[in-house]
Amino acid sequence: MSAKPHLNLVITGHVDHGKSTGMGHFLYDLGVVDQRTIEAYSKESEKYGRGDTFKYAWVLDRIKDERERGLTIDLAFQKFETDKYFFTLIDAPGHRDFVKNMITGASQADTAVLFVSAKKGEYEVGIGPGGQTREHVFLLFTLGVRQIIVAMSKFDDATVNYSEERYEEVKAGLEKLLKTVGYDIKGIPIIPCSGWTGENLVKRSEKMPWYTGPTLYEALDQFFEIPKPIDKPLRLPIQDVYSITGVGTVPVGRVETGVVKTGDKVVIAPSMTIAEVRSIETHHANIPQAIPGDNIGFNLRGISKKDIRRGDVVGHPNNPPTVAKEFMAQVIIVHHPTAIAAGYTPVLHAHTAQVAAQITELVSKIDARSGQVVEEKPKSLKTGDSAIIRIQPVKPLCIETYKEMPELGRFALRDMGTTIAAGVVKEITQKVTAEKVQTKA
Amino acid sequence: MIIHKFIAKKGLAFLTLEDADDLWCLKRIIEPGDLISGETSRVIKRMGTYTRPDKGERVKVKIKLKVERAKLDSSFGRLRIFGKILEMPEDILTKGFHSIVATPNYSLWIQKDRWKEIDLRILKDSEKATERFMIVSMDRRDAGVGIVQGTHLQILPTVESGLAGKHYDMKEKSSRPYYKEVIEVIKSVYRPCTEIFVAGPGNTKNSFVNFLSKQKDSFVGHAKIIDGIDITGDDGVHMVLRSAQLRKYIEESKLAHVTALLEQAVKKIADGDDRIAFTFDEVKEASKLGAVDSVLISDKIFEHGIDEDDLAELLNSVEEFRGKGYLIDSSTDTGSQVMGMGGIVAILRFSLRASKV
Numbered sequence: 001m002s003a004k005p006h007l008n009l010v011i012t013g014h015v016d017h018g019k020s021t022g023m024g025h026f027l028y029d030l031g032v033v034d035q036r037t038i039e040a041y042s043k044e045s046e047k048y049g050r051g052d053t054f055k056y057a058w059v060l061d062r063i064k065d066e067r068e069r070g071l072t073i074d075l076a077f078q079k080f081e082t083d084k085y086f087f088t089l090i091d092a093p094g095h096r097d098f099v100k101n102m103i104t105g106a107s108q109a110d111t112a113v114l115f116v117s118a119k120k121g122e123y124e125v126g127i128g129p130g131g132q133t134r135e136h137v138f139l140l141f142t143l144g145v146r147q148i149i150v151a152m153s154k155f156d157d158a159t160v161n162y163s164e165e166r167y168e169e170v171k172a173g174l175e176k177l178l179k180t181v182g183y184d185i186k187g188i189p190i191i192p193c194s195g196w197t198g199e200n201l202v203k204r205s206e207k208m209p210w211y212t213g214p215t216l217y218e219a220l221d222q223f224f225e226i227p228k229p230i231d232k233p234l235r236l237p238i239q240d241v242y243s244i245t246g247v248g249t250v251p252v253g254r255v256e257t258g259v260v261k262t263g264d265k266v267v268i269a270p271s272m273t274i275a276e277v278r279s280i281e282t283h284h285a286n287i288p289q290a291i292p293g294d295n296i297g298f299n300l301r302g303i304s305k306k307d308i309r310r311g312d313v314v315g316h317p318n319n320p321p322t323v324a325k326e327f328m329a330q331v332i333i334v335h336h337p338t339a340i341a342a343g344y345t346p347v348l349h350a351h352t353a354q355v356a357a358q359i360t361e362l363v364s365k366i367d368a369r370s371g372q373v374v375e376e377k378p379k380s381l382k383t384g385d386s387a388i389i390r391i392q393p394v395k396p397l398c399i400e401t402y403k404e405m406p407e408l409g410r411f412a413l414r415d416m417g418t419t420i421a422a423g424v425v426k427e428i429t430q431k432v433t434a435e436k437v438q439t440k441a
Numbered sequence: 442m443i444i445h446k447f448i449a450k451k452g453l454a455f456l457t458l459e460d461a462d463d464l465w466c467l468k469r470i471i472e473p474g475d476l477i478s479g480e481t482s483r484v485i486k487r488m489g490t491y492t493r494p495d496k497g498e499r500v501k502v503k504i505k506l507k508v509e510r511a512k513l514d515s516s517f518g519r520l521r522i523f524g525k526i527l528e529m530p531e532d533i534l535t536k537g538f539h540s541i542v543a544t545p546n547y548s549l550w551i552q553k554d555r556w557k558e559i560d561l562r563i564l565k566d567s568e569k570a571t572e573r574f575m576i577v578s579m580d581r582r583d584a585g586v587g588i589v590q591g592t593h594l595q596i597l598p599t600v601e602s603g604l605a606g607k608h609y610d611m612k613e614k615s616s617r618p619y620y621k622e623v624i625e626v627i628k629s630v631y632r633p634c635t636e637i638f639v640a641g642p643g644n645t646k647n648s649f650v651n652f653l654s655k656q657k658d659s660f661v662g663h664a665k666i667i668d669g670i671d672i673t674g675d676d677g678v679h680m681v682l683r684s685a686q687l688r689k690y691i692e693e694s695k696l697a698h699v700t701a702l703l704e705q706a707v708k709k710i711a712d713g714d715d716r717i718a719f720t721f722d723e724v725k726e727a728s729k730l731g732a733v734d735s736v737l738i739s740d741k742i743f744e745h746g747i748d749e750d751d752l753a754e755l756l757n758s759v760e761e762f763r764g765k766g767y768l769i770d771s772s773t774d775t776g777s778q779v780m781g782m783g784g785i786v787a788i789l790r791f792s793l794r795a796s797k798v
Binding site for chain 1: 581605606607608609610611613642643644645669670671672675676679680683684704707708710711774777778779780781782
């Protein structure tokens with residue numbers, strides 16, 4: 001494995017704004033994908049009646065449904081290197097139907113690229129109310145991704161035609177959005193590029209002499225390293241589980257805190273099943289141990305695929321992950337068409353978990369800036385309100401307080417295809433105790 | 442509720458209970474002194490000539506009771522009707538008391554000296570066909586299936602396709618076995634003319650409905666697609682129930698109606714409109730003034746220490762002034778939200794504060 005420092009990079013943005021094409025072309029330009037592969041994809045794309053337009057996107061869109069429909073459904077992972085870093089690229093879907101998968105991807109990321117199409121109409125839809133440009137920016141911030149690059153794509157399109165004026169127009173809108181959400185826009189590169197021609201991805205464009213900023217490749221090296229919480233207890237949220245012939249059950253996920261080694265006994269919460277780590281790999285290379293930030297697959301001895309699922313969290317038995325039945329949280333209501341009252345049950349997204357969670361009590365409305373209580377026991381909450389609330393997940397949820405483990409203490413609340421609120425866990429008021437520890441090793 | 446026979450002269454009615462709402466209706470109708478006939482089970486001990494009676498054997502018998510009391514066990518969906526045994530098969534002793542346990546699908550005769558107008562109204566309202574429909578919320582990975590009857594939601598086991606993501610290059614399996622498994626789950630509870638609504642992210646729902654239409658089964662043609670649901674499994678089923686698109690399809694149903702009422706109540710709270718009442722005492726006061734237009738009651742309200750008879754009295758009071766009472770099962774989000782608001786919410790015709798001026 002590379003000796004360079006590692007960063008996880010999630011690729012986000014509204015559907016059809018050029019994420020998979022852009023990053024597929026990027027990987028091709030870097031030499032990660034060869035010419036022959038691209039030619040094969042080109043031919044196959046033609047068979048689907050799409051010309052060769054998906055030849056780059058198919059580097060990452062590998063599921064049959066994705067290729068048939070021409071859109072990303074599930075997360076794709078790919079490694080690549082720049083001069084400074086070794087990256088795990090996480091290609092996320094942009095379609096509003098798959099925001100839950102985007103959240104899973106963003107929860108594993110240290111950094112992000114936000115693709116925004118400069119094409120007339122496409123930019124406006126993405127940034128408008130209900131658009132995913134807006135929603136993804138908000139979710140990235142909520143999930144703690146503070147380092148972001150904006151790739152303003154489709155500059156080769158006839159409606160854009162490498163126009164500096166269009167660049168400035170879209171840039172102004174994006175900076176306003178980023179600032180509103182909470183980003184410091186000073187350090188955010190906004191790169192005009194084309195996923196189709198490859199301009200300003202790795203190679204600098206000759207058609208935009210007015211742009212003197214970095215290419216995407218150069219901008220990636222401007223990210224800074226994230227401190228790794230190696231000394232905290234192990235917390236490894238599970239993103240997916242595979243059953244591989246000749247190997248067995250292989251969960252995958254990113255180590256958020258702590259260290260996991262081959263031979264370790266681990267506990268899988270919330271079921272509290274104990275298993276043994278037989279082997280660990282990252283990007284198909286075996287490693288003896290994994291540290292925070294590593295995106296790994298690990299073979300667990302003696303458990304089957306149905307014993308572990310997305311949203312579970314792996315830890316060590318001496319300090320198992322916390323499983324909450326109820327917790328107090330501080331939230332900000334981002335958008336709700338009417339009002340929220342006690343009893344409301346949206347879907348809570350935290351790390352890789354998604355579970356319905358009932359708001360059982362509106363404890364107090366607070367001033368977001370000062371934290372002062374504005375109203376005790378409000379009857380309802382509206383858009384813009386900040387509040388302390390009590391939440392009961394419908395099923396036991398692995399979660400931690402934000403103070404102790406911000407990586408597992410952040411969450412978003414969504415309902416009917418919209419992000420309703422974002423929050424942090426203040427206190428876990430009811431835990432599930434490990435009455436029965438199941439040993440499967 | 443199905444009313445098979447009603448013989449006014451004798452005060453006799455033969456009923457079959459269909460759901461938990463009907464248990465509550467029966468609870469409101471039954472009074473001490475009424476006569477109930479129905480099937481039950483009783484432990485029969487056989488006396489030997491020279492031996493002690495054995496432990497006994499539980500047998501099914503038809504029994505007639507004179508009611509002393511009826512108690513709803515809403516957590517378990519049962520109504521216990523306790524009374525003095527009047528009639529029993531000849532070979533079994535007739536002394537003593539017994540409890541008949543009425544559950545959904547239970548049939549019984551009830552005989553009253555006098556059927557009050559409110560009893561007849563409750564019976565008539567409960568006779569409206571209990572709406573029933575199914576929901577499937579699925580993507581390529583898993584499918585949640587639920588069946589709704591009245592305001593009760595039953596979640597069936599989630600079906601998993603076994604498909605994984607793109608972390609490793611795995612051979613892609615056909616969706617057919619997965620779709621067939623979902624169909625088997627649907628078939629296990631399906632009754633003719635039950636609508637099926639299929640939702641979920643992406644194209645899987647369309648693909649599944651297409652697959653369903655090619656099957657030689659009786660529910661072909663009854664499946665409709667619901668858009669805008671991005672979650673699957675149990676949570677997806679709950680979300681479908683809140684969707685505006687579903688409500689358009691089921692707008693005549695009790696669930697759609699109570700959900701709309703709840704939204705009205707939440708809006709009143711948000712707008713500071715005080716034509717709303719929350720606690721039992723407040724709603725009781727409002728009912729006596731004829732202020733209650735609609736009242737939503739969670740089936741778990743008894744956990745707040747409310748007495749069943751007091752609740753029955755409250756509902757009768759509401760209905761006397763032509764208000765409507767709705768008992769809502771807490772299995773749905775609507776019912777769960779009513780429970781979260783204290784178990785009872787009433788929309789008022791006028792403010793209680795205004796009436797005190």
